[in-house]
Amino acid sequence: MSTFDVRDIMKAAPGATPGAGGVSVSGRGDRELPPLAETIATIPFRKSLSPVLFEGLTRLFDLVAVAAIGFGIYAVYVYPVVDTFQPYAVAIPLMALATVAIFQALHLYHVGAMRAFAPQSLRLVAGWTALFLGVLAIFFMLKLGEAVSRVWLVSWYAGGLAAIIVSRVALSFGLRALTRNGRLERRTAIVGGGEAGSGLIQALEAQRDSGVRIVGVFDDRNDDRSPDTVSGYPKLGTVEDLVEFARRTHLDLVIFTLPISAEQRLLHMLRKLWVLPIDIRLSAHMSKLRFRPHSYSYIGAVPVLDVFDKPIADWDMVVKMTFDRVVGALALIVLSPIMLFTALAVKLDSRGPALFRQKRYGFNNEMIEVFKFRSMYVEQSDANAAKLVTKGDPRVTRVGRFIRKTSLDELPQLFNVVFKGNLSLVGPRPHAAHAKAEERLYDQVVDGYFARHKVKPGITGWAQINGWRGETDTEEKIQRRVEHDLYYIENWSVLFDMYILAMTPVSLFRTENAY
Helix, strand or coil: CCCCCHHHHHHHCCCCCCCCCCCCCCCCCCCCCCHHHHHHHCCCCCCCCCHHHHHHHHHHHHHHHHHHHHHHHHHHHHCCCCCCCHHHHHHHHHHHHHHHHHHHHCCCCCHHHHHCHHHHHHHHHHHHHHHHHHHHHHHHHCCCCCCCCHHHHHHHHHHHHHHHHHHHHHHHHHHHHHHHCCCCCEEEEEECCHHHHHHHHHHHHCCCCCCEEEEEEECCCCCCCCCCEECCEEEEECHHHHHHHHHHCCCCEEEECCCCCCHHHHHHHHHHHCCCCCEEEEECCCCCCCCCHHHCEEECCEEEEEEECCCCCCHHHHHHHHHHHHHHHHHHHHHHHHHHHHHHHHHHHCCCCCEEEEEEECHHHCEEEEEEECCECHHHCCCCCCCCCCCCCCCECHHHHHHHHCCHHHCCHHHHHHHHCCCEEECCCCCECCCEECCEEHHHHCCCHHHHHHCCCEEECHHHHCCCCCCCCCHHHHHHHHHHHHHHHHCCCHHHHHHHHHHHHHHCCCCCCCC
């Protein structure tokens, strides 16, 4: 069990009870949370590890281990006697792939199954044995019995089985330790109290391997239908409070207990929550409306309907992070002469440092500090971008005009990508904290503006290569930029990133909005 349990916190801080939140200020972190929600949000936590990553790594291990043992026994026993390689070269990779497929069909890659290995061991042995019996049958039917060594086949069966069992036992101990430390939990908020919320919580707690850690209940209702405590868990506030709560602490999952029939109320709440980088599910546990089985996903054995998924998660996140670090490091090496020359030009043109740091919004609305080459006179620098740079702006230096038009001022953000990890090479451009269009803050202009922060911001993006780089002084410009950012988030792929990077130098020739 994790050391975190909101019910223990309630006992330790009985005075911290739910209450009305303050006035919403667009999710900018200055909304007051109810006392107990504030207390929970400030508790340090260890970020959870993705079960999908463990499942994928276990598949990869099985694939490599089975193939390696097969080739190893061949090299030690068969090759010194017979140099026939072709049947082994075909059989070993196919057997390794078949192993993963059979174990997948037997549900042996679910974290719950790997954590409690003993009850699953019989299925694993049966699956592995059935695979080899199937191979023997194929060899017999195709009259290939003399083509491979029987000793090799029996040794491969025994050695492979031993390796898989030993790895599973070790993995089981490791996963149990991670579970005790709370590293495999999904921090979950329940939206909707009353009977439906209570039923969902009881169903989730009945699942030993659901991986769900409930942090509290949120509900807009303040009448008898929504008590302050639901199955032992406190009501921490309204859905507006939930948005702010998710900005202050880590959440993985939000589950709605509202019936589908409450369409307007559901849509109203989803409009507030879809900007968050979390999975959102609709509980089907107590719903009388039934869909086909494949329409549901499951948390343990509890059926839910998928509403929103966190973008670029699990393996996608690993791939994107690796791509950013590797390509970013190569870009730093290749572009270092240009960056040195630019820094020298900035220093010679006007007094002050070559680099400029600016606070901008990053992933999940967190404030990050990005690096740029200084393009303004040091005494007129605008760290908060309270006033956008316009054509002929007297605050911009001579060198500054050139590096802003060519986007050379953005190159130091490679340090953010490679060393700090708070920027990506490609993503929505990070906007300054107080940037405005027609004297209105961006989030006041664009409904759902903060949805662009569901992924890490980038040095370049889909909006930039489509002509929406530079000044965003009008409402239309920021609207178009956000539309392109959201399109990128919904359609991300490594190939998409590579295309945007390839087209970025071409887009730099369009300088009509860059001052």
